[in-house]
Amino acid sequence: MLPPRPSQPLLALVFALALLVALVVPPAQAAEPTLGELAAAKGRYFGSATDNPELTDAPYVAILGSEFNSITPGNSMKWDATEPQRGQFSFARGDEVVALAQRNSQRVRGHTLVWHSQLPGWVSNGGFPATELRSILQNHVTTVATHFKGKLAHWDVVNEPFNEDGTFRDSVFYRTLGQSYIADALRAARAADPAAKLYINDYNTDGLGAKSDGMYNLVKSLKAQGVPIDGVGFQGHLALQYGFPYKMQENLRRFADLGVDVAITELDIRMNLPADATKLATQATWYSDVTKACLAVSRCVGITIWDYTDKYSWIPSVFPGEGAALPYDENLRPKPAYNALRTALGGTPGDPGPTAACAVAYKVESQWNAGFTAAVTVTNRGTTPINGWRLTFAFPGDQKVTQGWNAGWSQTGRDVTAANASWNGTLAAGASASIGFNASYTGTNAAPATFALNGTACRAS
Ligand code: XIL
Numbered sequence: 093m094l095p096p097r098p099s100q101p102l103l104a105l106v107f108a109l110a111l112l113v114a115l116v117v118p119p120a121q122a123a124e125p126t127l128g129e130l131a132a133a134k135g136r137y138f139g140s141a142t143d144n145p146e147l148t149d150a151p152y153v154a155i156l157g158s159e160f161n162s163i164t165p166g167n168s169m170k171w172d173a174t175e176p177q178r179g180q181f182s183f184a185r186g187d188e189v190v191a192l193a194q195r196n197s198q199r200v201r202g203h204t205l206v207w208h209s210q211l212p213g214w215v216s217n218g219g220f221p222a223t224e225l226r227s228i229l230q231n232h233v234t235t236v237a238t239h240f241k242g243k244l245a246h247w248d249v250v251n252e253p254f255n256e257d258g259t260f261r262d263s264v265f266y267r268t269l270g271q272s273y274i275a276d277a278l279r280a281a282r283a284a285d286p287a288a289k290l291y292i293n294d295y296n297t298d299g300l301g302a303k304s305d306g307m308y309n310l311v312k313s314l315k316a317q318g319v320p321i322d323g324v325g326f327q328g329h330l331a332l333q334y335g336f337p338y339k340m341q342e343n344l345r346r347f348a349d350l351g352v353d354v355a356i357t358e359l360d361i362r363m364n365l366p367a368d369a370t371k372l373a374t375q376a377t378w379y380s381d382v383t384k385a386c387l388a389v390s391r392c393v394g395i396t397i398w399d400y401t402d403k404y405s406w407i408p409s410v411f412p413g414e415g416a417a418l419p420y421d422e423n424l425r426p427k428p429a430y431n432a433l434r435t436a437l438g439g440t441p442g443d444p445g446p447t448a449a450c451a452v453a454y455k456v457e458s459q460w461n462a463g464f465t466a467a468v469t470v471t472n473r474g475t476t477p478i479n480g481w482r483l484t485f486a487f488p489g490d491q492k493v494t495q496g497w498n499a500g501w502s503q504t505g506r507d508v509t510a511a512n513a514s515w516n517g518t519l520a521a522g523a524s525a526s527i528g529f530n531a532s533y534t535g536t537n538a539a540p541a542t543f544a545l546n547g548t549a550c551r552a553s
Contacts, residue, residue, distance in 0.1 A: 126551070128161030128198075130437035134387060137162040137199060137394035138437070141358065144168055144185045146404050147192065150524040151424055154451040154471045156400065157196040158551045162245070164201040164357070164396050165189040166406070170210040174236050178214050178228070183239050190243050195455065201357065201396060202244040204293065205233045206277045207251035208263035216264050225268045230280045237284035248293040248325055248357065249281045250274050256296060258306030274310070275319040282320035293325030293357055299337030311350055325357035328382060329398070331414065332363040332374055341385040348391035356386055358398040360417035361429070362407045367416035376432035379419060383436035424522050425475065449474040450550035452483070452543040457528075463494070464537055467528045468510070470545060472519040478546070480517045481525075483510040485540040489533060496529035508540075 131138035139162030146152055156163065167173055168185035175181050193200045206229060208216075220228060237247060253261055253274060260266045265273040274292070281290050292311070297304040307324065314321045324347050330337065337343070344354045361378050363371045386392035399405055401420040408415040419429040431441035453469040472478045483499070486506045493503050499510035516525040543550040 125439055126159045126161075127433055127437065128159060130434060130439040131394065132161060134438060136386070136392070138433075139163055139199075139201065139394060139396035140400040141166040141203075141396060141398045142189065142192075143399070143404065144188055146399075147188065150453075150469050150526070151451075151471045151473075151522045152401065152403070153192075154453050154469060154524070154551075155420070155424060155473075157192070157198075157453060158451055159400070160198065162199045162201060162394060162396060163189065163193050164203050166203075166399065167210070169202050169236070169240070170204060170207065171215065171232065172210045172212045175232055176212050179231075181235055181239070183236075186240065190240065194243075199245040200243065201355075202237075202240060202247040202288065203357075204248040204251040205236060205281060206249060206265065206273070208261060208265070209252070211264070220268065222268050225265070226273070226276060229265065229269075229273060230276060233277050233280040234284045237281045237288070240288075241285040242287060244285070244288045246289045246291055246323065246325075246355070247281055247285070249277050249290045250292045252294050253292065253310070254294050254297070254303050254306045256303055258302040258304075258309075260306075271310070275314060275317070278314070278320050289322040289353065290320055291323040291325045291355070291357075292321065293327060295327035295329050295358070297324075298326045298328055298330070298340050298343065298356075300339045300343050304343055308346060308350070311347065311352060315350055315352070321352060323353035323355060323393070325355050327398075328356045328359035328395075330359070330361045330378060330382075331411075332361065332371060332378070336378055336381060340382065341388050344385060344389045344392055348389050353391050353393045354386075354389065355393050356382060356395040359395060360398045360405060360407060362411060362414045362417035365408075365413055365415050372416070372428050375416075376428035379429040380432040380436040383433060387436070424473075449548055450478075450543075450545040452485075452545075452550045454485075454539050454543070456537065456539070459537060462534065463530060463532050464491075465528065465530050467526065469524050469526050470519070470550075471524040472521055473551070475521050477521060477523075478519040481512050481519065481545050483527075483543060483545055484508065484547075485543045487540055488538045489535055491531045491533040491537065493529045493531045496527070498525065498527040501529055 127138040138160055140160045141164040142156055143166040165186055168189055190200055255261050260271055278290055294307055297307045311324055347354050359382060361375045386395055400418055401424055402416055402418050403422045405417050407417045419427055419433060421427055435441055451471040451473050455467045457465045457467050470483055485508055493501050493508060499513055502509050510527055
């Protein structure tokens with residue numbers, strides 16, 4: 093028997109009701125895609141350098157964890173950090189960066205195994221004969237790359253081997269071993285961590301010129317000899333007053349044509365201070381142009397900026413009177429360069445202010461068979477203070493909050509609300525509140541997919 097057919101007037105009523113609901117209930121506000129997501133849609137990554145002392149800054153860490161899909165430790169994998177005394181290795185700070193990346197599902201570029209700078213005195217002033225220095229270098233590369241084996245997507249195996257005229261830099265390694273130190277380092281790195289892509293990295297090689305010719309000839313000869321080399325890193329430390337790199341896209345392409353990947357590894361675009369609207373607009377164009385040059389070359393695998401905020405840029409301390417080099421200002425607010433990057437990556441200029449006025453970091457801190465403890469950091473990413481807030485999210489499974497702190501917690505079905513406590517209801521621009529709870533669960537304990545603060549979608553990290 094056929095089910096009874098609804099009458100015509102009833103159908104009309106259902107339709108009218110559905111239309112009414114569609115009109116009055118606003119759709120859930122989707123968060124803008126991040127730089128990392130936009131790059132991923134183009135088969136690339138978009139990363140940032142970071143450094144261990146910055147990781148106590150919760151608003152900073154929230155954006156680092158959400159906006160980027162790759163991070164690079166700015167200092168903690170360098171020789172002075174990993175082998176400060178001969179044979180004494182120290183990996184705690186490098187491990188901290190790797191663990192952070194893993195929590196945020198980010199890849200890591202390892203930086204760097206062999207470099208003339210931040211090299212401890214025991215290596216640079218040791219006066220070692222060639223055989224001994226070669227074994228010191230091989231031991232360092234082997235031990236460090238073995239420690240991080242399987243955890244890094246790339247290694248900058250050799251950093252800054254060239255002079256400005258394209259000849260080899262007179263480091264202790266070149267002076268003692270000649271250019272063979274480069275092949276030795278690459279071979280040791282490959283043997284220790286076969287999955288990591290091995291890079292040589294340098295600055296002022298971004299465009300065509302004598303220095304990039306030196307790099308080009310080196311890579312060509314390494315490839316011809318069968319030395320393991322997977323990629324070339326172009327640091328991209330640019331300065332408005334020196335002009336944009338000459339024919340950057342052609343330069344990236346000629347390297348790719350040698351059969352290696354290329355990556356922009358340390359991008360920042362500094363200017364003489366004070367910054368002004370004109371300089372910031374030019375800077376935005378340059379960020380866009382670098383991105384376009386990378387996207388135009390299929391083997392350009394990604395871009396890393398050398399930290400993302402002027403708050404933590406290395407520029408002012410090394411280039412006095414210069415700065416404002418990064419896409420976020422010192423208060424973690426996006427600059428014109430941020431939107432230029434979004435647009436160049438195929439997105440819309442969505443300033444994260446209105447669409448992601450908040451960021452939420454949700455971390456399961458411990459978990460046992462039937463329960464878990466979670467820490468939640470709520471960050472005001474808007475430009476004005478928030479006075480009074482309610483965080484809402486839904487559990488994907490049967491999780492039930494049993495006890496919470498630093499907020500008033502309630503739950504109906506899967507829907508959880510955390511209302512501010514009396515002492516943390518005011519969140520200044522950039523400020524965070526740390527709250528948490530214990531909960532029960534059965535089966536799997538997946539994290540909530542979306543969060544909203546006072547009804548507006550937040551960026552999850
Ligand atoms: C810089 C770090 O950002 C600083 O914190 C440190 O004091 C000096 O080194 N090229 C590189 C990076 O390959 O390792 C450098 O990083 C910047 C220039």
